[in-house]
Amino acid sequence: MRKLCAVSVSAALFFTLALLILSLSTSSHRRRAVAERSWGSDTHESLFNPRRRELVDEIEERVEEIIRYQEPVRRPQPVGGSDPDRVRESSFGRSHTASDVFSVLWEKARGADDNRIRGALGCSDFRNITGIEFLGSGYTKTVLKGNLQDGTGIALKAVNSQGNEVMRCIRRYGQARDCYRLAAYKIIKEITLLQKLRHPNIIQLYGQCYDNSLEDGPVITAVIELGTPVEMIKLLQTPWEERFRICLSLVKLLHYLAHSPLGSVLLLDFQPHQFVIVDGELKVTDLDDVSTEELSCKTDSDCVLEFPTRNFNLQCGAEGKCQRINEKRNLYNAFRFFFTYLLPYSAPSALRPLLCEIMNATGDLRYGINKTLETFEEVLHLYKSGLHRINRSQSWLEGYKIFEGFRIQENSDYKCWPSYNHQGCLLSVHNKEEAAAICHSQQQCQSFIITQQTTWPGRYLVSFRSSTDLIWDINSTVYMKSSSLRALM
Template identity: 35%
Template sequence: MDCWMLLVSLGSRMTRLSRLSVYAAVYLCLCLLANVVLVMVFVMSQRWGDSTPAAAPRGGPASSTHDWDLNNARLLTCKEIHTIRNLTVIGSGWTKTVYRGLYGNSAVALKTVHSSGHDMTSCQEETSVCYHRCASKIIKETALLRELKHPNVLKVLGECLPNEDYSPGPPAVGVVAVITELGHPVDMIEILQMDFESRLKLAYDVVSILQHLVHSPLGSLLMKDFRRQQFVIVGDTLKLSDVDDIVLGDPKCTHDKDCILEISSGKHVKSYLPCSAGKCKGYNSLSNAIQAGQHFMRLLIPYGSPKALENTSSDILNRLLAGNLYSEEVYSEIHRLVRNYSSGNYLKDTEKDMIKDYVAYPGETISEGDFSCQKTAAWGCIQSVSSPAEGAWLCSQIPKCEAFILIDQRSWTGRQIAVFKSSLRNIKENKEHTLYIRRGQG
């Protein structure tokens, strides 16, 4: 406004100012306006930060983050995705980049096209065409994840499929984005450091995925790549996250000789399957099971189980790696192992009789006497037990143990949590605990 007032003033004083002065004033005002416009464009283009994909909003106002959480059935839309904050790159590949971000108070993962990835940089066509080709892979993967909805499949929380063609901007428009649950990679060292029950939970998740792949809403599915990189852990649950290499249906055939399954990674396996109704019967089920054994089960079930279950665990693994268990069969075997572990049926009568050497004190606990023991938390000796009898037997096997406490908490298998103690000092009242003291110690 000041610039235009200056021009008016200059016009009224034309007789005292040279024409050159007027041109100079006009030029300065135009430069000032141009700078303001450039700053506004820059701010808009940086709304999500340099590494953040912008999403073109669809119609309708964005909903408040306060009425949404991870269990909400409503999918997030373009405008809501646009409000995700604190975006940080956590992974990238040839086609897509994955960000970690916050929507409201919920941590989520955002997937979008990797603009400088191999698929984009190697494409020789127009940028919008190359982008559309890459985005179609993400859209296909998202649709498949939604079709395979299952507790052990990564949950899709939202998507943005704008109508505009992609343009890098600034500001960028036409950006395809997908929101999913946030998980962390499956780390082999982390798995080996887990106790047996935690690894058994992952084994339980693996066979649940195997069962779902065989009996999915789309029919029998083959995972060509069953490596740990195709999965993430959300909370304490293993979930299938990458479905790029899934194949629908068992292979077609005309003769039995067309149905030879051969897997060379890890232990070499060669299996002969029947050709039935034009398809290799059970091909996907067996292939998935063998690969799951090679990439997961060999790390999950052979170590740390109660001695009475070691032979059972080893037998399951050996048959699985040899190609003698289909997905449905290994599913049944692991479920049977979990039931046996949960119930304590593996305990011998002499081990169960150890409870006679202990006196129970309901409503009492011990606040001191913590000590470390193998494969438990560093600050105490804590394990799950199927019954007070197993707690008594475990305590009798630990030289330091004089007592144990059963607390009002249970593991995922339903076993009760026991805390083992090396001292009887500082006995207190606690209605949710039951104290067991070895006879002759109190």
């Protein structure tokens, strides 16, 4: 029964993907007759059409970019810049058809995977994917969620044939099939980059499928790690240490991108919806809109980094590139889209000066990514070691009576913000002294229990209670305010 369901759902996936393409193809059947011709030597007639030529150029540009990423060792460049024709000729020759180029790039991407990840998922695994649901869509792609046979959740990315990228192209060039292909190259670009750029804060590529059996053209699907789309409103309601973790993940990612094997990588469309959260860590998922080119310049005046509310003047380096412009653009975007909202709000007071320094220094681009990461690590160290707590001479714990082998009766209790659970007041602490200080500061709190759970920096989760009803529990200890105890007697 389960198997039957699995097969029918995977068939549904293929059917859905095929339908997406079909819906485009039927409406533009006649126009496509021209587009279906290759863009090699036998397309001279259609290439005289300037619009058609433009589309072919766009496709070629994408192909060349993918080739650059697939072969990161740069060939010697002729003086005065690169020679794209040479790259194209040396790799494929002008007489190759679009589908030839597509398959060659695809085979390279697949080959890279076979070498790197044993057991990478392929088309045959699609038969066993169950529970397919829509997750999201963007400018280029549609993303679906599914489960592998062993229950692992995955995300599937394919071209969004109704998306802005394909639609804009069709409106401009009227070539549905080639426009679909143009978008599909972005998925190959993303797959290639996901293979080259491996980092805990980059979504993991599990595999890919290239289905060439459909009459209306190949369908290309990337299989990746499943995450949860970033929702800023939800993040704003989480405890500070969770928000700090998001910002720290981002800084680690940007540090890696600034020093990546492909050079300094710029995220061109830096928006929260290009990221997802996996087990509390932020990971970038949209890698089709990135660049490794640093802006060329002759003088410093060519190096203006522009944002809607602020511009920065950078220096033109001796090699004719604006110095570290990609790194700086990424960092300022991290500041304006993430740090501003997530970092300072309800931070532990002793960490505020350091956080304030991070905010000012990244907001003014005084810090580069190395110094930013260093300062984030410093904040983490202080937070983990409990050094951030002020007034450590005062001992609140003295005012508590300890009941070993007891817990508090489970019933509804007071709520606090920002609690780790919605039903009560569950907060993270460095030690019992900090727990006692928190309980002291909350009027409703009469007792607390240190649970067995810890949060990501290794802090203990403590349940604060207004109740004083003790019950036996060999594995638990209750700390009760002495004042509450006196009231009970």
